[in-house]
Amino acid sequence: MLVGTLVLATVVGIVLRSRDGRMRGGGGASGGWALAGSAPASDERVLLLQLSSPVCTPCRQTAGVLGELTARTPGVVHLEIDVADRPDVARELGVMRTPTVVAFDRSGAELTRVSGVPRVADLEAVLAPELNRP
Amino acid sequence: MSRPGDPPVDPRGVRFSAAVTTVVLALVLLSGSGWLLAAQAVVFALGAFAGLRFSPYSVLYRALVAPRLGPPSTQEEAAPVRFSQTVGLVFTVVGVVGYFTGLTALGIVATAFALAAAFLNAAFGFCLGCEMYALIARVRNNKQGATA
Numbered sequence: 001m002l003v004g005t006l007v008l009a010t011v012v013g014i015v016l017r018s019r020d021g022r023m024r025g026g027g028g029a030s031g032g033w034a035l036a037g038s039a040p041a042s043d044e045r046v047l048l049l050q051l052s053s054p055v056c057t058p059c060r061q062t063a064g065v066l067g068e069l070t071a072r073t074p075g076v077v078h079l080e081i082d083v084a085d086r087p088d089v090a091r092e093l094g095v096m097r098t099p100t101v102v103a104f105d106r107s108g109a110e111l112t113r114v115s116g117v118p119r120v121a122d123l124e125a126v127l128a129p130e131l132n133r134p
Numbered sequence: 135m136s137r138p139g140d141p142p143v144d145p146r147g148v149r150f151s152a153a154v155t156t157v158v159l160a161l162v163l164l165s166g167s168g169w170l171l172a173a174q175a176v177v178f179a180l181g182a183f184a185g186l187r188f189s190p191y192s193v194l195y196r197a198l199v200a201p202r203l204g205p206p207s208t209q210e211e212a213a214p215v216r217f218s219q220t221v222g223l224v225f226t227v228v229g230v231v232g233y234f235t236g237l238t239a240l241g242i243v244a245t246a247f248a249l250a251a252a253f254l255n256a257a258f259g260f261c262l263g264c265e266m267y268a269l270i271a272r273v274r275n276n277k278q279g280a281t282a
Contacts, residue, residue, distance in 0.1 A: 053267035055217035
């Protein structure tokens with residue numbers, strides 16, 4: 001039992017660590033702007049919707065990283081939602097960990113999502129086609 | 135539960151406490167001792183209700199380990215850590231009930247969950263209770279929705 005628990009926990013740890021901060025495509029969520037109670041202004045192309053909880057150290061780091069990204073990248077909006085206040089948003093998006101950031105395009109369709117503190121270079125690479133579209 | 139006035143904590147102390155917790159819970163599984171698990175529950179309760187600095191492992195860290203390490207390079211918010219102590223308390227209390235009422239399987243399973251979470255924190259720096267707060271909030275909301 002002891003060995004089994006430790007082996008299982010190690011596997012979980014390795015999986016979590018390998019997923020942490022990595023972009024995951026293929027999510028089919030939509031209506032991102034509406035979920036956040038917002039709508040894109042004329043020059044806004046991408047919404048980074050961050051789901052956070054009050055008891056979350058990496059959430060603070062993620063907010064800092066995304067704040068810097070939006071400050072230097074025109075067209076990107078960062079909104080943060082507390083899942084304690086809005087569990088419906090977590091359910092709608094199928095989010096089980098905080099922080100999770102879901103990126104939406106202008107129409108509200110999901111571009112990518114990432115759990116843990118995002119790797120900024122990877123995130124910028126995924127968003128680039130959307131931001132550079134004429 | 136957590137008050138905004140809680141001073142920030144040394145992340146190395148958090149990892150140290152998680153490592154001690156891992157060892158204690160491993161000993162519980164090996165010995166099947168409900169009393170040892172009850173002692174761990176008291177440690178969790180002190181951290182969760184009185185404050186992290188009153189947790190015996192935290193006292194141990196400050197007295198024995200911290201003086202040899204020098205000042206911390208970063209600090210961590212106390213609220214998430216305190217929340218994780220509460221999650222640990224719930225699992226260990228369930229485990230204690232299991233061991234003392236003869237539902238040994240329940241005691242073992244609850245202890246194993248707490249052990250897995252403590253080990254993830256000690257070895258990987260993941261606060262499983264904190265990360266699953268979203269999931270817990272969803273479940274809680276579902277229940278409220280069902281009874282409303």
